[in-house]
Amino acid sequence: MRSVQFPKSLWLAAAIAVGGSLFASGALAQAKYGPGASAKEIKLGQTMPYSGPASAYGTIGKVQQAYFRKVNEEGGVNGRMINLLSVDDGYSPPKAVEQVRKLVEQDEVLALFQTLGTPSNSAIHKYVNAKKVPHLFLATGATKWNDPKNYPWTMGFNLSYQTEGAIYGRYLLKNKPNAKVAILYQNDDYGKDVLAGVKQVLSGANAKMIVAEATYEVTDPTVDSQILTLKASGADTFINITTPKFAAQAIRKVYDSGWKPLHLLNNVGASVGSVLTPAGLDKSIDIVTVQYYKDATDPQWKDDPAMLEWRAFMARYYREGNVEDASNIYGYIAAQAMVQVLKQCGNDLTRENVMKQAANLKNFKQSLLLPGITLNTSPTDFAPVDQAQLSKFNGKQWVLFGDVIGGN
Known part of the structure; x- marks a missing residue:
């Protein structure tokens, strides 16, 4: 029986086709996809x-x-x-x-x-x-x-909320060791976490620096009554652990009530646009917070x-x-x-x-x-x-001070 002879050009084309398909399948094999992912x-x-x-x-x-x-x-x-x-x-x-x-x-x-x-x-x-x-x-x-x-x-x-709370605690020990501290915090894992960081530092003999605590629920209409209770404690330092809506309310009530504590405000409630402006920029002067990213209102x-x-x-x-x-x-x-x-x-x-x-x-x-x-x-x-780095509000923008510091 006579064998069939294929032109060399056909053999070459076939080889290229097979090689191309092998290359393509190899490329596809290299890509791995889980749910929600594809080539596109x-x-x-x-x-x-x-x-x-x-x-x-x-x-x-x-x-x-x-x-x-x-x-x-x-x-x-x-x-x-x-x-x-x-x-x-x-x-x-x-x-x-x-x-x-x-x-x-x-x-x-x-x-x-x-x-x-x-x-x-x-x-x-x-x-x-x-x-x-x-x-x-x-x-x-x-x-x-x-x-x-x-x-x-x-x-x-x-x-970390605990890291942030610890930074505030160390700031007080260094700069106001005789402070009488009042704390407002959201009554959930978030608020308790920042509070835990503060108390990690203000512990032992320093625990007596904390003279009053108050909580609020996210369903509360305002925190006005909590602010008045904390003011009545005689505290000269206020740690404000709140989300934007309640942060603005607290800033406004602290000022309007005539209370003039050193005011430490947690980072999540420190936006100039969504908190300080609604509260009143004049009422926010000298508040201290921590920052880890640049502030668009800072002229620097x-x-x-x-x-x-x-x-x-x-x-x-x-x-x-x-x-x-x-x-x-x-x-x-x-x-x-x-x-x-x-x-x-x-x-x-x-x-x-x-x-x-x-x-x-x-x-x-x-x-x-x-x-x-x-x-x-x-x-x-x-x-x-x-x-993070500490920052103080001057009535227009946050002004960074001190060194970049870590949780430890």
Whole structure:
């Protein structure tokens, strides 16, 4: 039987076709995808208080959606578009549980990003870890988010509340060791966490410096009565551990009541745009807080390249956003950190690798962080931010003073 002879050109074409298909299949084999990820898309989910008592924070979700639009216009991350599903939980833990279950089980997001609030995140903490869904860069500073051994899928973002409280305690010991301290705090994990940091330092013989404490619920209409009670204690120092709505109320009532304590205000309630302006800039003079990122109202950053870039971004992608609201810088920084993690993932978009890369940020310098502050994580340290600087309000903007200091 005579064999069939194929022209050399056909053999060559066949070889190229086979080789090409092998190359393509090899390239495809190298890419790994978990739920919510594909060659074209990376689906993230978040809950935000677009309504309810903490609705001032809703701008964080809006600025992050705007930032991801910018990233997508520029080609996405490794060619993939970021699709952020940002839904309202009203700062209600039961609503947060309902929304997160939908994001995980129906929308099948690759990861949760910047879910906001200590109460809401506490309600979903065990669920997302049981589901092994990356629960990344939570918009809360609760210390418990840094527990990779017991909760390996959850990572916070903010400066730890206990670290912040400890900074205030050390500031008082150094500058006002005979202070009579009154403290107002939100009656939940968030408020108690900052308080714990204060008491870690003001302990032992120094515990007597704290002469009064008062709490409020997020459902309370005002904190006026609490302020009057704390004033009546004879305290000359006030530590204000509140979210924006109640921070503004407290500042206003302290001033209007004629009480003139040294006023220490936690970072989450220290926005010029959403807190101090509504309270009254004149009523906010000399309040002290901590900061770890640049303040758009501070003239020293007027010509700062990073601030100019951020303002240009706001003008193009989030024109309705308030450039004096610190939350819009905070949200932008967190979104950039998320993009960095996704870049590090390369073509391995599995939930396991997302978590691995989030735990591998090495001196990530985001240009809107204060000089000397970088983001760092490791498999045994899930606290990206652990440094801050004290700042005092002069009636127009926050003025930094002292050195960059850490939690220890």
